[in-house]
Amino acid sequence: xxxxxxxxxxxxxxxxxxxxxxxxxxxxxxxxxxxxxxxxxxxxxxxxxxxxxxxxxxxxxxxxxxxxxxxxxxxxxxxxxxxxxxxxxxxxxxxxxxxxxxxxxxxxxxxxxxxxxxxxxxxxxxxxxxxxxxxxxxxxxxxxxxxxxxxxxxxxxxxxxxxxxxxxxxxxxxxxxxxxxxxxxxxxxxxxxxxxxxxxxxxxxxxxxxxxxxxxxxxxxxxxxxxxxxxxxxxxxxxxxxxxxxxxxxxxxxxxxxxxxxxxxxxxxxxxxxxxxxxxxxxxxxxxxxxxxxxxxxxxxxxxxxxxxxxxxxxxxxxxxxxxxxxxxxxxxxxxxxxxxxxxxxxxxxxxxxxxxxxxxxxxxxxxxxxxxxxxxxxxxxxxxxxxxxxxxxxxxxxxxxxxxxxxxxxxxxxx
Numbered sequence: 001x002x003x004x005x006x007x008x009x010x011x012x013x014x015x016x017x018x019x020x021x022x023x024x025x026x027x028x029x030x031x032x033x034x035x036x037x038x039x040x041x042x043x044x045x046x047x048x049x050x051x052x053x054x055x056x057x058x059x060x061x062x063x064x065x066x067x068x069x070x071x072x073x074x075x076x077x078x079x080x081x082x083x084x085x086x087x088x089x090x091x092x093x094x095x096x097x098x099x100x101x102x103x104x105x106x107x108x109x110x111x112x113x114x115x116x117x118x119x120x121x122x123x124x125x126x127x128x129x130x131x132x133x134x135x136x137x138x139x140x141x142x143x144x145x146x147x148x149x150x151x152x153x154x155x156x157x158x159x160x161x162x163x164x165x166x167x168x169x170x171x172x173x174x175x176x177x178x179x180x181x182x183x184x185x186x187x188x189x190x191x192x193x194x195x196x197x198x199x200x201x202x203x204x205x206x207x208x209x210x211x212x213x214x215x216x217x218x219x220x221x222x223x224x225x226x227x228x229x230x231x232x233x234x235x236x237x238x239x240x241x242x243x244x245x246x247x248x249x250x251x252x253x254x255x256x257x258x259x260x261x262x263x264x265x266x267x268x269x270x271x272x273x274x275x276x277x278x279x280x281x282x283x284x285x286x287x288x289x290x291x292x293x294x295x296x297x298x299x300x301x302x303x304x305x306x307x308x309x310x311x312x313x314x315x316x317x318x319x320x321x322x323x324x325x326x327x328x329x330x331x332x333x334x335x336x337x338x339x340x341x342x343x344x345x346x347x348x349x350x351x352x353x354x355x356x357x358x359x360x361x362x363x364x365x366x367x368x369x370x371x372x373x374x375x376x377x378x379x380x381x382x383x384x385x386x387x388x389x390x391x392x393x394x395x396x397x398x399x400x401x402x403x404x405x406x407x408x409x410x411x412x413x414x415x416x
Contacts, residue, residue: 010060105224129224244412288367292374293347354381376401
């Protein structure tokens, strides 16, 4: 038998770095809930009967899990991932993804959530220690490949995908739940934040915990979501899409080089006497955008690819337009377009971006910059297959496959 006080004391001993955060949770007794849950106001909903049935160590692990949802801002991050028009199935999928990220990270720290779900429970298994966004991207892709009613997703043994396999995810078990943003607390009462910590207090606590986790790295602590939490809290990361556009501009500048001088037209400077100054001009590099149009690219992935092309148009203005090539295992269509709506997406077969990158880079007149928009579920080529003068930038619509991209390519996320 265990009480909330005993569970909290055990949690303090197990994970001292998060003591401030655990102590800040506002307990709300919820008989009949059958589990524990948190909302975005840092309220902890718990069922006393659920706690009584657990040893203090197991109950402490669940409290640490729920605290992690709050510290990692999973409620706020869900809005960016699921969108404003998200369905309950989207929220459930995000909850499963966050549980994977938290539980695999805690297990790496020696903290095991006894009734938790882990990336290895998926079919086929997922890697450990990835971000919630990476898990969500892959689970969403798997869901779209399944033919059964989306309402049944996440239920163990609840049917098969189109290939006859078991569902590639598991439902959140007791002690592994957070509430969808705007969906109310565990007792349905999240209308206001009365009696909960202020936003300033929460930020101070998150910073303290991040510093505590970062200070333990020398002893091998802080892996997976914990490491990302500490690094991004203490040194906030830049918007990946903005970083991608900067990388494109820097690559263009590196290819074009400094401004050139010409006497074919007079300079605007008007010196005295008969001295003539040259004018300057900039070389416009030849840019090619390769769009993955294989069967694994769904409508959302293709929309992100088109958005990338649109951003390239805004950052790179060339009277010749931009070369856009669609392909899966072979080059389908080469287009020279001037507007994003002129792009014709053709394909739908298998995928091998490495083969297409090699083919484009070894043309008689290769582009001076190659940008690839893909979900990342593809093979890649070696550096020796691509001429040194052709830099390759990869925009991923699915963060889960980031580790597949060769290190010699610059890789960025296109996810919203």
